[in-house]
Ligand code: SF4
């Protein structure tokens with residue numbers, strides 16, 4: 001029998017920093033204190049002003065939950081990027097144009113069904129698909145030019 005392993009997560013989250021939190025090194029604490037690996041995908045942070053950041057996190061599920069709790073305690077808004085991305089299933093014509101550009105393979109062609117599937121958990125909210133989709137089926141909602 002295989003040993004049980006701790007559940008690992010990989011998530012993209014969208015953070016909003018109130019002015020009083022914009023100069024705190026809270027994101028570094030996710031690695032230092034909670035042992036999460038992170039990669040900043042997009043950031044617009046100015047000291048003493050509200051800021052936004054999109055980061056990709058990976059690590060054990062428990063550490064992820066604890067780290068998100070810590071961010072919220074600091075007054076930081078935490079929204080999984082997946083909640084800000086949607087596809088209008090009625091509009092999508094499964095042309096496949098977006099699959100060539102999607103950096104995380106969140107949009108991928110299912111060879112068997114010949115349909116393009118959207119995995120919102122894998123989406124990094126980069127916005128590339130919205131620029132090429134001929135029928136504007138992809139909707140990425142991030143505020144203040146953060147995408
Ligand atoms: S580019 Fe638009 S219409 Fe084409 S597969 Fe992607 S989401 Fe669907």
Ligand code: SF4
Nearest residue numbers: 102123124126127129
């Ligand atoms: S926004 Fe579109 S192109 Fe970017 S990761 Fe998400 S599905 Fe892929």
